Amino acid sequence: MILFEKLYDEHEKVKVRFVGFTSKDNRYDFGIVYTNMFFGKPLVICMQTGRSTLLDPKDAENHEYLQQIFRIDTEEQAADLAEFFSAVLPFTSVHPEYEY
Template identity: 70%
Template sequence: MDFFDKLYDEHEKVRVRFVGFATEQTRYDFGIVYTDMFFGKPLVICMQTGRSTLLDPKDLDDIEYIQSAFRIKDLQQAKDLVEFFSEALPETPFQTQYE
């Protein structure tokens, strides 16, 4: 590994929430990793597809981002996810990760 510049190698005990729910159209299974890394944004993982993204409440204002991150074509399904995540994601102030 002489040719790699290590950027970070952190160990952290984190809180993880696993949640499954269904709407009229779709079933969802997510893992939400609450961490101090990534400027305090939780890492959200779709357990069915393996797709993941960092999300905070401000990201929920951009429905197209939600659709793109989880590859959802149906607007109503994306709105359902925004509604769920608006309750599941904590309000976090911007944190400087690199101090």
């Protein structure tokens, strides 16, 4: 009996970047997995909480989303993260039919 239908099973050598930094109020530690999967959006993992998301610079402009996904307390902290992510995340050209 087949319990699962495999959707994909890809192997890929990827670039991973670990970066830690501080802002005025907080310390941040992230792992960023640069991959060709997921429409080219990097997988960003908060090393402190284990929370992760697929993120590109356009997504990082959404401060409310950053606050929610990484449990950030203030708009100012989310703006700090947005500035950081805009510098380290590559621009992806997602096909319009896949945008949400």
